[in-house]
Amino acid sequence: MAKAEAGDLRPGWLSRLAEEHARVFFFSLGKLWQNPVGALLTALVIGITLALPAGLHVLIGNVDKLSYSWEGAAQSSLFLKDSVTEERGRDLAREIEARPGVARTGYISRQQALDEFRKLSGFGDALDLLGDNPLPAVITVTPLRKQTREQVAALTDELAHLPEVDRAKLDQKWLERLYAILDFLQRGVAVVAALLGIAVIITVGNTIRLDIQARREEIVVMKLIGAPDSFIRRPFLYTGFWYGLSGSVVALLFVLAGLAALTEPVRNLAGLYESDFSLAGPSFLAVLEMFGAGILLGWLGAFLTVSRQLGKIEPR
Amino acid sequence: MTDIIHFHDVSHRYPGGHDVLTHVSFSVKQGEMVFLTGASGAGKSTILRLIALLARATRGEVLMQGRNLRQLKPREIPAYRQRLGLVFQDFNLLNDRTVFDNVALPLIIRGHSYRDVGRQVRAALDQVDLLDKEKVHPLFLSGGEQQRVGIARAVVTKPELLLADEPTGNLDPQMAQEVMRIFARFNEVGVSVLVATHAIDLIKAMPYRIVHLEHGRISMRTPIGAHHLGDTQHG
Numbered sequence: 001m002a003k004a005e006a007g008d009l010r011p012g013w014l015s016r017l018a019e020e021h022a023r024v025f026f027f028s029l030g031k032l033w034q035n036p037v038g039a040l041l042t043a044l045v046i047g048i049t050l051a052l053p054a055g056l057h058v059l060i061g062n063v064d065k066l067s068y069s070w071e072g073a074a075q076s077s078l079f080l081k082d083s084v085t086e087e088r089g090r091d092l093a094r095e096i097e098a099r100p101g102v103a104r105t106g107y108i109s110r111q112q113a114l115d116e117f118r119k120l121s122g123f124g125d126a127l128d129l130l131g132d133n134p135l136p137a138v139i140t141v142t143p144l145r146k147q148t149r150e151q152v153a154a155l156t157d158e159l160a161h162l163p164e165v166d167r168a169k170l171d172q173k174w175l176e177r178l179y180a181i182l183d184f185l186q187r188g189v190a191v192v193a194a195l196l197g198i199a200v201i202i203t204v205g206n207t208i209r210l211d212i213q214a215r216r217e218e219i220v221v222m223k224l225i226g227a228p229d230s231f232i233r234r235p236f237l238y239t240g241f242w243y244g245l246s247g248s249v250v251a252l253l254f255v256l257a258g259l260a261a262l263t264e265p266v267r268n269l270a271g272l273y274e275s276d277f278s279l280a281g282p283s284f285l286a287v288l289e290m291f292g293a294g295i296l297l298g299w300l301g302a303f304l305t306v307s308r309q310l311g312k313i314e315p316r
Numbered sequence: 317m318t319d320i321i322h323f324h325d326v327s328h329r330y331p332g333g334h335d336v337l338t339h340v341s342f343s344v345k346q347g348e349m350v351f352l353t354g355a356s357g358a359g360k361s362t363i364l365r366l367i368a369l370l371a372r373a374t375r376g377e378v379l380m381q382g383r384n385l386r387q388l389k390p391r392e393i394p395a396y397r398q399r400l401g402l403v404f405q406d407f408n409l410l411n412d413r414t415v416f417d418n419v420a421l422p423l424i425i426r427g428h429s430y431r432d433v434g435r436q437v438r439a440a441l442d443q444v445d446l447l448d449k450e451k452v453h454p455l456f457l458s459g460g461e462q463q464r465v466g467i468a469r470a471v472v473t474k475p476e477l478l479l480a481d482e483p484t485g486n487l488d489p490q491m492a493q494e495v496m497r498i499f500a501r502f503n504e505v506g507v508s509v510l511v512a513t514h515a516i517d518l519i520k521a522m523p524y525r526i527v528h529l530e531h532g533r534i535s536m537r538t539p540i541g542a543h544h545l546g547d548t549q550h551g
Contacts, residue, residue, distance in 0.1 A: 013427075015429075016427040016428075017427075019429065019430065020424070217408075217410075218410050218412075220408075221409075221410060221421075223397075224368070224370075224404075224408065225397065225402065226395065226398035226399075226400070226425060226426075227394060228391075228395075229394075231425055314370075315369070316390065
């Protein structure tokens, strides 16, 4: 009799579930609000832990952006055969400049090359002993800024096969080294982020464990009156969610504060190199990723702990 | 009448090796109210624990409406416990929540809507005369009032069986009588009730069956309808 009556009064399972989740959502927030100092300290610890990889990620993103702007400075040098006349060399430079993907070209005659070498190397007297000018004429090719490394390399390779060209050299070794260092740093940040992610899980897990101990009697009563583990677990999972979210907010504030502190020195440094480079903050997507990672780690820490702890509390 | 609870040759031994129940067989009929009596350590609470699946019988069978509780899987236990109403000697109320929230908890666990929860909680509180205390926290109530909150929480879902373990143990005689009268009122509307108590004087005048335990064995039982301990069967 009673069961039928109770069953008839219940709304659909979806609306019941939504109502229950809404209740627990605010209930768990209220529980944190009752202990603001403890919740704030936990959020600070999580925030500092998340801020380190997030900040490094933002900095590497800025260096990556800077290196992209340098990428356009990569030049190809085409060493011409000795048989190519200066007139033909200058014509060839103009022809190459008309090609797609090329921003500009420059022609350095054999004599210009020798004069420049004489001036820079300090071997002026020794060069006088040579009968012929040993240096070839050179065409410098500057690719368009939007060209990728691969496109620039392909263009250089193509120009190397021209009949007038003896040898071609792509001058971007230093850029490749920078990219290698960036790849290494990005991998390092990923490893640090993974380790600190585990630290967040442990931090949230330990906080939730203490919370469970403090609410042990409540859990026992709930079990006695028939609450399934999913019902008992839910508020703790939302607590993990709140810790993750608040930690992410703190981390974002730390990152923004760090960027604000570095903006002026970086601008000054860039100015010394005649660059208008300035530090960029995290993108909206990066912020979303950071919040998602924080919430996921908070939830995971809570889930792992509460699942283990609930099994230890009698009655089972 | 069918049995709501049936114990068939049940024995229970604590992990340390102490036998707390030995070959216990008895039944509670649907809609019946039964008292389990006996001294401390006689096994009354163990019987209630076995019914609530807070412990599993070492030997024998405990059946709830014909189903052997041994067959219940762990994941089925919460739903099974939701069919029971439990009243405890030390009330087991959540002191950081109001009377309303305490009584509402079983309904929330079952997923009732807010509107339904409010209606049923107030109906339960009305039945134990605590409607005016719904916003009070349990620590501000007397022992008798706290026990009535516990009873309201136990009955708010209209359980199939109400189990009470020494519900008057912490109450003065007058309040104890009132609590027993509340159980009787619920039984009158069809709720099956099993009360473990050592307060023989409190119940001997009540028209309900008594199962008396001594050292884990049933030593005496009064037949259904017997009004006093003089009309007994020894078993």
